Amino acid sequence: MLSRASCRLQAINIHYRNAALRLFSSQVHANSIDLTANDFERNYETALPYSKIPGPSAFTFLKNALPAGKLFGKPFDEIIKVYRREYGDLFKFPSLFGSMEFVATHKPEDFQTVFRTEGQWPERMGLKTMIHYRTKVRPDIFGKRSGLANAQGKEWGEFRSTVNPVMMQPRNTMIYIPKVDAVAVDFVKRIQRIRDAKTKEVPENFENELNKWALEAVAVIALDAHLGLLDDNYNKRSAKLIQGAKDSFRLMLELEFKPSLWRFISTPKFKKMIEALDMVTDISCEIIEEARERFSNKRESSKNHDESVLEKLLQIDPILAKLMAIDMLFGGIDTTSSAVTSLLYLLAKNPEKQEILRQEIMTKLPTKDSLLTAENMKHFPYLRACLKESLRILPTVGGNIRTVPQNIILQGYQIPKGTAVSMGTSILLREDEHFPNAKKYEPERWLKKDGVPAPAKSAHPYIFLPFGFGPRMCVGKRFAEMEIETLVTRIIRNFQVEWHHPDLKFKFISVNVPADNLLFTFKDI
Numbered sequence: 368m369l370s371r372a373s374c375r376l377q378a379i380n381i382h383y384r385n386a387a388l389r390l391f392s393s394q395v396h397a398n399s400i401d402l403t404a405n406d407f408e409r410n411y412e413t414a415l416p417y418s419k420i421p422g423p424s425a426f427t428f429l430k431n432a433l434p435a436g437k438l439f440g441k442p443f444d445e446i447i448k449v450y451r452r453e454y455g456d457l458f459k460f461p462s463l464f465g466s467m468e469f470v471a472t473h474k475p476e477d478f479q480t481v482f483r484t485e486g487q488w489p490e491r492m493g494l495k496t497m498i499h500y501r502t503k504v505r506p507d508i509f510g511k512r513s514g515l516a517n518a519q520g521k522e523w524g525e526f527r528s529t530v531n532p533v534m535m536q537p538r539n540t541m542i543y544i545p546k547v548d549a550v551a552v553d554f555v556k557r558i559q560r561i562r563d564a565k566t567k568e569v570p571e572n573f574e575n576e577l578n579k580w581a582l583e584a585v586a587v588i589a590l591d592a593h594l595g596l597l598d599d600n601y602n603k604r605s606a607k608l609i610q611g612a613k614d615s616f617r618l619m620l621e622l623e624f625k626p627s628l629w630r631f632i633s634t635p636k637f638k639k640m641i642e643a644l645d646m647v648t649d650i651s652c653e654i655i656e657e658a659r660e661r662f663s664n665k666r667e668s669s670k671n672h673d674e675s676v677l678e679k680l681l682q683i684d685p686i687l688a689k690l691m692a693i694d695m696l697f698g699g700i701d702t703t704s705s706a707v708t709s710l711l712y713l714l715a716k717n718p719e720k721q722e723i724l725r726q727e728i729m730t731k732l733p734t735k736d737s738l739l740t741a742e743n744m745k746h747f748p749y750l751r752a753c754l755k756e757s758l759r760i761l762p763t764v765g766g767n768i769r770t771v772p773q774n775i776i777l778q779g780y781q782i783p784k785g786t787a788v789s790m791g792t793s794i795l796l797r798e799d800e801h802f803p804n805a806k807k808y809e810p811e812r813w814l815k816k817d818g819v820p821a822p823a824k825s826a827h828p829y830i831f832l833p834f835g836f837g838p839r840m841c842v843g844k845r846f847a848e849m850e851i852e853t854l855v856t857r858i859i860r861n862f863q864v865e866w867h868h869p870d871l872k873f874k875f876i877s878v879n880v881p882a883d884n885l886l887f888t889f890k891d892i
């Protein structure tokens with residue numbers, strides 16, 4: 368029987384889904400085309416056969432990826448770029464040693480077709496390595512479940528309906544601002560302690576500091592837990608969690624998308640991935656168990672509305688609650704810290720934009736210790752535009768993926784039901800054709816002025832989707848945006864951020880992460 372809390376959440380969820388549907392249909396009005404299964408069925412037989420889609424053969428793909436091959440050791444986004452130059456906007460990646468064959472497209476009209484036909488329970492191919500680990504290696508923890516990101520069909524639909532009201536409602540996000548702000552204030556103090564006394568430049572391991580901030584921030588939301596990562600003698604257990612999460616993402620991606628025999632034998636990389644995943648799972652479970660004990664010791668009268676995500680979900684489904692909490696700790700590190708990195712870097716490289724942002728922040732935070740509230744966060748449109756613009760120029764993820772639930776046609780080719788389609792947006796986001804003066808950091812393009820719509824609105828509506836699209840979009844979107852905006856507000860209120868080194872490069876390791884040391888200078892305002 369459903370508990371009262373669960374009924375309330377289900378009702379909120381129905382409301383949420385309706386609101387989300389309205390939002391999506393208003394988002395896509397501009398260039399929308401009406402697509403029905405019938406349109407494709409009518410023309411499917413006359414379209415070019417799937418087998419004719421260009422792309423490297425399994426042999427060429429393997430040859431290129433081996434030592435001495437032209438793509439050996441190249442990151443995944445680089446491989447995609449090379450094949451796009453060779454084969455055009457639509458090409459096929461072959462299956463190798465059991466890996467999944469997929470089609471890659473770089474046409475916004477195709478993204479629209481794929482998203483508009485994705486159905487009630489959109490499918491995104493799960494990570495086989497993660498599914499294997501959770502269901503075969505650690506059923507003691509996960510039972511038969513592989514987590515929200517890897518679940519499909521009805522199981523995914525039920526999981527998502529349960530977590531949406533807790534994680535995706537703006538109201539439920541804003542209540543965590545004071546806690547997340549306290550973490551941001553600690554981070555500002557940490558910058559003051561670790562930067563060079565004279566030059567004000569931070570040490571070369573600053574990326575690790577940002578990772579620690581990200582884990583600390585997501586842990587207060589997920590578990591109401593203070594991990595102590597920003598203290599000088601920081602907690603080594605949580606530091607291991609960060610390293611484990613980074614290693615396992617890197618290894619999973621390599622095993623999934625590069626030629627590997629892991630499906631048949633336990634390769635050295637596979638063993639390392641299991642070790643890293645074990646580290647993440649075991650430490651997360653310990654932290655979650657501690658949080659659970661704290662909640663059970665909490666007196667009824669002291670319970671309040673800003674309970675952590677875990678606490679709220681525990682009242683509905685304890686196993687799902689634990690799974691979601693692990694995934695929040697796991698998925699909430701590299702993603703948000705990478706987005707903060709690109710935003711700070713672009714503000715450092717564009718001091719005039721940084722100054723406009725600071726003026727906006729000063730209107731609501733006249734002193735450095737003014738309170739940051741849900742109310743004054745509503746009045747930072749330039750901050751929001753700065754974040755969008757940095758996600759455009761230096762996106763955190765390279766694109767989106769769907770497994771199509773019906774036969775469709777892309778660029779004149781048959782795409783049979785069940786095909787995985789990858790939609791590469793990161794290259795398009797930096798093309799003048801879609802965003803005039805695309806290389807320029809121009810937050811203003813996201814703002815409407817004197818009743819004139821924001822210039823970025825004229826781009827195809829399916830290109831800029833940094834958190835994905837539709838019912839399967841990122842479930843951590845609202846928390847991520849709030850965490851990033853809170854931290855950047857505190858940093859820009861306290862420091863002039865500068866960059867005095869050659870241009871920063873990024874590399875793609877499941878998300879785009881900096882390839883060089885983050886040698887930011889933070890001068891006091």
Ligand code: HEM
Binds near residue numbers: 517527706763768836
């Ligand atoms: C800047 C930060 C982030 C970016 C850019 C980002 C981006 C994305 C994208 C593009 C997807 C795929 C969406 C789709 O297929 O339509 C996704 C899914 C997901 N994200 Fe995020 N994410 C971020 C932060 C987070 C955080 C902080 C969490 C955890 C609290 C999180 C948890 C997830 C989960 C669990 C999914 C799978 C959702 C599902 O399959 O239903 N993400 N994210």
